[in-house]
Amino acid sequence: MANITILGSGGWGTALAVMANRHGHTVTLWSPFEDEIASIRRHGQHKKLLPDIPVEPSIHLTCDIREVSDADLVILAVPSFAIASTAAQLRPYLKKGAVVANAGKGLEEGTYRRFTEVIEGALPGIAAVALSGPSHAEEVGRGIPTVVVSASRDAAAAKRVQELLMNPTFRIYTSSDVVGVELGGALKNVIALAAGICDGLGMGDNTKAALMTRGLAEITRLGVKLGADPITFGGLSGMGDLIVTCGSMHSRNRRAGMLIGGGLSPAEAVERVGTVEGYLVAGTAYHLANKMGVEMPIAETCYRICYENYPPERAVTALMSRPGCQETD
Ligand SMILES: NC(=O)c1ccc[n+]([C@@H]2O[C@H](COP(=O)([O-])OP(=O)(O)OC[C@H]3O[C@@H](n4cnc5c(N)ncnc54)[C@H](O)[C@@H]3O)[C@@H](O)[C@H]2O)c1
Incomplete structure (x- = not known):
């Protein structure tokens, strides 16, 4: 021992x-x-x-x-x-x-x-x-x-x-693959915040499943650009953590997101919930994705909601109206 x-x-x-x-x-x-x-x-x-x-x-x-x-x-x-x-x-x-x-x-x-x-x-x-x-x-x-x-x-x-x-x-x-493990753990918090926002807005299971899957796709895109092994994102620190965080009331990121989706300002929601890493990392992810030239529409939307007063109820429509593309692009 x-x-x-x-x-x-x-x-x-x-x-x-x-x-x-x-x-x-x-x-x-x-x-x-x-x-x-x-x-x-x-x-x-x-x-x-x-x-x-x-x-x-x-x-x-x-x-x-x-x-x-x-x-x-x-x-x-x-x-x-x-x-x-x-x-x-x-x-x-x-x-x-x-x-x-x-x-x-x-x-x-x-x-x-x-x-x-x-x-x-x-x-x-x-x-x-x-x-x-x-x-x-x-x-x-x-x-x-x-x-x-x-x-x-x-x-x-x-x-x-x-x-x-x-x-x-x-x-x-x-x-x-410490790069992949840490990026999965860090970036899933943004997606969990977004999942909470979806719940707060009264969206359904379809929306949440799409958000998690497309969220993982954009996390993987950024991770690979930064040197991670794409396989890692299908593992415990990627998919595993995304599932647990987006679906549970234990998640402070999700709870904060639910409050934001329900009409509270992001700052008030964070004040009420406590440590919300997804709120902090939304900014970091957005700037890092821009720097690396990686498209991360969900993280970007979260950033705008958290820091630019973008109304959550417009976010889902905006994400759904993006130009069509191939799933594995
Ligand atoms: N809560 C969970 O279930 C969980 C699970 C896995 C990972 N995490 C991660 O672990 C980290 C901590 O999360 P938490 O939920 O325990 O947060 P928390 O806010 O409950 O606790 C953080 C603790 O860190 C210490 N601390 C706070 N400010 C400090 C400072 N300025 N200097 C030194 N120490 C300070 C305090 O003891 C504080 O209680 C976060 O990155 C979180 O994402 C949390």
């Missing part, structure tokens, strides 16, 4: 800590916020995000980043805007040989860097691992069978994460 430190005690970080602790590891859960840690300690659970999922006393709770120093595996589960700063904070304390994994999904705003690239920029010499796939925190916390993928340019690091975290309720495949 190993020492595992999870950075970020929100929904996902707490669920991963509970899961790793259940599997017998020595687990530390860190947050920069005293009140967040105090609340988990007081209630023995993350009352707001994971009610009734016990955070056992054996999980060490801390706000002191120096305590990362005995970790064999460090997992970042912080929002996209906090990854670079969190990785920089842990740098002086990281044990030699420790594996660093990122469990967040998104792309860095402005630079378009994938999160393993952000971590590797802050931690020279580290080959970071991306842990991604269909994995609602609420279900992982409850021990509901979940299957994800561990990807890295360093096969040994990806394998180490698999060895440490895989258990009968949390199966892990490895992949060397």
Whole structure:
């Protein structure tokens, strides 16, 4: 068994800590916020995000980043805007040989860097691992069978994460296509936001299925242009995550989209729901697609709804009225 430190005690970080602790590891859960840690300690659970999922006393709770120093595996589960700063904070304390994994999904705003690239920029010499796939925190916390993928340019690091975290309720495949795995995980959030908007507008199953399929097609187009293997997008971090995110009420992206489709402004919807990576990544995806010369009509429409006051009720008609083309173009 190993020492595992999870950075970020929100929904996902707490669920991963509970899961790793259940599997017998020595687990530390860190947050920069005293009140967040105090609340988990007081209630023995993350009352707001994971009610009734016990955070056992054996999980060490801390706000002191120096305590990362005995970790064999460090997992970042912080929002996209906090990854670079969190990785920089842990740098002086990281044990030699420790594996660093990122469990967040998104792309860095402005630079378009994938999160393993952000971590590797802050931690020279580290080959970071991306842990991604269909994995609602609420279900992982409850021990509901979940299957994800561990990807890295360093096969040994990806394998180490698999060895440490895989258990009968949390199966892990490895992949060397870290580009495809991270882009699938990041960009599906935009499609989930769009799926929520469709639901909020009262569209049907046909519309949602079309949106998911065409959404995956445009994610794949961009991914391939950036060096990913197209096969990866049919896997857990692509199709798998798209299915879980677009269909479930656990998804904050979908819930925010539903509020937007129902008439709330995007900013109000995000304020109400909390971390909505799809809202952040809609801008990044739109600009990246333009830069790479890749057509992404759904991501572009989402961007316009989120940032240019484009009315959601006009979006479906506009997408449906695009010139006809061949499906595999
Ligand atoms: N919630 C899920 O089911 C789930 C599943 C898979 C992946 N993810 C991804 O994991 C990431 C985190 O999601 P979440 O749902 O846990 O979010 P969250 O908002 O619930 O929690 C994020 C946590 O990060 C920490 N944090 C916040 N601001 C910080 C800062 N400025 N510096 C350092 N730490 C900070 C806090 O502990 C906070 O609770 C996102 O990228 C999300 O897409 C979430």
